[in-house]
Amino acid sequence: MPVAQNAIDFRAVGQVFATESGPLTALDAVDLSIAQHEFVAVLGPSGCGKSTLLRLTAGLMLPSEGAVSVFRQPVTRPRDDVGIVFQQATLLPWASVLDNVTFPAKHKRGRVSAMDRDRAAEVIAAVGLKGFEARLPAELSGGMQQRVGIARALFLNPDILLMDEPFSALDALTRDAMGFELLKLWQASPKTVMFITHSIPEAVLLADRVIVMSARPGRIIADIPVPLGRPRDETALRAPEVQDFAAHLRDLLIAKEAAQ
Amino acid sequence: MSAKADPDLKAVTGSLTRKAPSLPLTERLIAMPVVLPLLTFAVILVLWESATRVFAIPSFILPAPTRIIEGFSAVPPARWGAHVWATLRVALIGYLVAIVVSLPIAVGLAKSRLMSRAFYPLLVVIQSVPVVAVAPIIIVVLGTDDAPRVVITFMIAFFPLVVSMTTGLMATPPELIELSRSLRAPQYREITQIRLPYAIPYIFSGLKISVTLAVIGAVVAEFVAADVGIGFFIQFSTSMFRLPQAWAGLVVLVAMSLLLFQAVSLAQRVFFPWSLPKERR
Structure with a gap:
């Protein structure tokens, strides 16, 4: 019996998709537990079923085999306590920053209350976009757009934050800066984070634990804690043991690819 | 200094x-x-x-611009007004009917693969029917008032609208649909708050094409059966061998189409400026 409550549990989860060229096994026998307020990075090549993992947790699809549960309840449909940040910010181009952030309220309940607007102002300030409330997405840089995407996911104050390669569309500098800001947000208001990525440095910088996956079928090939304390900064990444850890992750990914 | x-x-x-x-x-x-x-x-x-x-070209082959202007002024403004209004009315009613009918069809086609498999081929068949050839039949069936003319206009203006609306409704990023599902929002809001606004740029390209087609539809209908309208006027003037006047009618038609097209563009610029490419805002 684990001490901390598990936020996310995968038990022998398999996912098979019917495609035109026959069934495709996206996930095979995945066992995974993520404790509450843990920051877990899921690292793997494209097509390894990372996004499937995220969508199963979100209740956007149901597993073909095994069971997915969130806070010990089987996931049968999307839950209110799970927020998603996508690879692209996918904002509404016609809506201001404020309206994009309050969109979950408008979409779910049909209206935006004064309380919703206060909450939006709070999360907009938290992601560093105070003063940009009235701007349209097209007037923002890619990094700022993704901040709005994060604010939108935080708006309903979810216990679990699912992030699907959220910074992969950004340039390298913005990407690092966003990583540090995400850590600040997470430390200020702890959440369980499942962070999908194919970047080793990003996984090492952000996560408590890295799950390494192989492609086709998607399997977990390693589940390793990151040997790095918190808070973290750029210098921490240059420590030799962190470099070794990153190299180890790289070896795992490459060895698996070579074996195929 | x-x-x-x-x-x-x-x-x-x-x-x-x-x-x-x-x-x-x-x-x-x-x-x-x-x-x-x-x-x-x-x-x-x-x-x-x-x-x-x-080259002393006779005016029944190609009237000079000045002759066309003379032809234009030979018709009293009130007559012009009556002709323009008749054509404009039919074109606009047919256009509005096409918009109102195509929207639910487009939503159905975009939301249901079953509907799109079942009805899309049929729509293509309808589109492939040459409306000019069907016009006389429609007139016989529906009589000689506005109804058949509106139907003919509708038939010409309808298809580009359905295609552009359907394409637009399906152009929504899948992540936003996932967001909608993850919020467990009512289905209709996925249409009204996400898919429809996302389709606006597509819908407006359809609206721009269709508004000029609607004018063509109204004229075709007038060629077949009418006693007023620019289409009727052109045909009547031609039969009377008043070619400069027929040309003047043509000029009026072109002006009407251009104005309608610009009106639709203006509506997009005023109400949906975000839907335009950046350099045209």
Whole structure:
């Protein structure tokens, strides 16, 4: 019996998709537990079923085999306590920053209350976009757009934050800066984070634990804690043991690819 | 201070004027989006006028622009008004009916693969029917008032609207649909708050194509059966051998189509500025 409550549990989860060229096994026998307020990075090549993992947790699809549960309840449909940040910010181009952030309220309940607007102002300030409330997405840089995407996911104050390669569309500098800001947000208001990525440095910088996956079928090939304390900064990444850890992750990914 | 009193300043301004890059003539012409096409148009009119005079082309083959203007003024403004209004009314009603009918069909096609498999081929068949050929049949079936004309206009204007709306409704990023599902929002809000606004740029390309098609539809209907309207006027003038007047009718039609097209563009610019490409906002 684990001490901390598990936020996310995968038990022998398999996912098979019917495609035109026959069934495709996206996930095979995945066992995974993520404790509450843990920051877990899921690292793997494209097509390894990372996004499937995220969508199963979100209740956007149901597993073909095994069971997915969130806070010990089987996931049968999307839950209110799970927020998603996508690879692209996918904002509404016609809506201001404020309206994009309050969109979950408008979409779910049909209206935006004064309380919703206060909450939006709070999360907009938290992601560093105070003063940009009235701007349209097209007037923002890619990094700022993704901040709005994060604010939108935080708006309903979810216990679990699912992030699907959220910074992969950004340039390298913005990407690092966003990583540090995400850590600040997470430390200020702890959440369980499942962070999908194919970047080793990003996984090492952000996560408590890295799950390494192989492609086709998607399997977990390693589940390793990151040997790095918190808070973290750029210098921490240059420590030799962190470099070794990153190299180890790289070896795992490459060895698996070579074996195929 | 005069430039003379300060040789340094003169040197500076002198070098400034020398260095100021003067755009080549073509660049300067491109920078005049209104003047340039008008200029082209004027040149064509002058060439046209001179050609008809130099080669003594009879006006029933190609009337000179001045003859067309004479033809235009020979018809009293009230008559023009009646013709324009008749055509405009049918075109607009047919256009509105096409919009109202195509929207639910597009939503059905976009939301349900079953519907799109079942009905899309049928729509293509309907589109492939030459409306000009069906027009006389429709007139016989529906009589000679506005109804058959509206139906003919509708048939011409309808298809591009359905296609553009359906394409637009399916152009929504899948992540937003996932967001909608993850919020467990009512289905209709996925349409009204996400898919429809996302389709706006597509819908407006359809609306722009269809509004000019609606004018064509109204004219086709008038060719078949009408006693008023620009289409009727052109046909009547031709049968009376008043070719300059028929040409004047044509000019009025072109002006009507252009104005309607511009009205739709303006509506998009005013109500949905975000839906335009950045450089045209």
